[in-house]
């Protein structure tokens with residue numbers, strides 16, 4: 001399998017969105033959550049005089065990497081290997097899952113702890129581990145809520161954004177005891193109590209696990225350093241306590257040098273959680289004897305990314321740092337939530353990334369995604385790496401249309417090709433105008449213009465189609481010398 005997974009059995013966006021819109025509780029939860037993050041983000045971005053230069057710098061760094069990706073990947077592999085890590089290359093989800101399962105099996109474990117990672121959700125790693133008899137415990141609070149609730153993530157950063165705290169309490173009371181330490185029977189829906197219950201439940205898993213799985217926000221090519229930024233400290237536990245660490249990272253996560261992190265560590269927390277700085281930034285460079293995991297594996301994942309790179313318009317999507325600012329600002333996402341997109345990556349970035357990773361023309365649900373937008377442009381305004389999402393959406397809509405044309409040009413394409421040929425030379429345009437004037441006189445006299453036969457009536461039913469003038473401007477100009485010779489007609 002290649003490309004981001006879509007949720008099995010989910011209807012295409014137009015149907016799923018209609019169902020989501022009918023759920024008033026969901027809309028309340030989303031309005032409250034996205035509104036809060038939006039305000040926080042706007043306040044901390046406002047503080048910086050150099051926000052736009054930072055955006056430009058971040059986009060430039062990412063573009064530099066994408067323009068020379070093979071060289072940077074080889075440099076990263078060399079740096080990681082020198083630092084004691086083992087590098088694996090995975091063409092697609094199946095290969096990446098096989099690599100992770102094989103490492104876990106070699107260590108004879110029946111469970112792993114996980115740091116929140118979109119790449120591992122994309123490849124459906126948890127299901128692959130489960131099929132191999134290995135339980136994967138999510139340790140991020142929101143991921144834990146989704147996992148315990150047997151639910152699907154609906155936001156990149158806050159996968160359980162569609163749940164309110166009383167729903168979380170019910171899930172904890174009902175499910176925690178089935179897979180580990182239960183929640184106290186008198187648990188309330190106070191956020192501090194819910195966090196305490198999660199902490200106790202997870203702590204025994206952290207202390208027991210021999211193998212951890214993570215992603216990485218950034219991979220520094222010249223030092224071989226991987227970086228995870230997070231808010232809860234669960235990542236720090238996963239990255240330091242177990243004996244073996246496996247990091248699955250998309251090949252676009254590279255930044256060339258350590259100093260490039262300076263830009264990203266300013267824009268990411270501000271754009272994602274609306275904080276000046278994220279509470280935990282963990283960095284690790286291969287293996288350090290006597291400190292942290294003594295066996296480090298890095299799985300470099302393609303899974304459709306080279307296909308995206310080949311798309312001149314769409315490749316800018318590979319700059320994405322998964323901050324989710326575009327989700328929080330999007331009027332469509334705020335009303336439908338993430339499940340309606342039916343894909344691991346919801347919201348505006350999902351509407352472009354999923355079709356490009358999977359390829360358009362494969363299924364109805366994927367092809368619907370580029371249309372899940374009003375093209376208002378708010379996503380581009382907030383994107384810290386300046387991805388012009390509306391531009392890519394329009395480009396993909398064209399690709400979807402082309403994919404369903406079956407090689408036969410549609411009426412619009414035929415008309416546009418004809419117009420291009422006609423406008424390409426003055427003599428052709430003059431002839432066309434003379435013919436139009438002549439036909440206009442005939443059709444106008446017979447009253448055909450304005451009530452065209454099918455299929456042209458699909459145009460004229462809703463629009464006026466005035467009869468062409470008897471004489472074009474060009475013909476009038478050459479006959480009268482631009483009016484100097486008088487108009488005797």
Ligand code: SF4
Nearest residue numbers: 320321323324326383
């Ligand atoms: S597209 Fe831009 S705004 Fe959206 S998640 Fe990616 S980096 Fe953030």
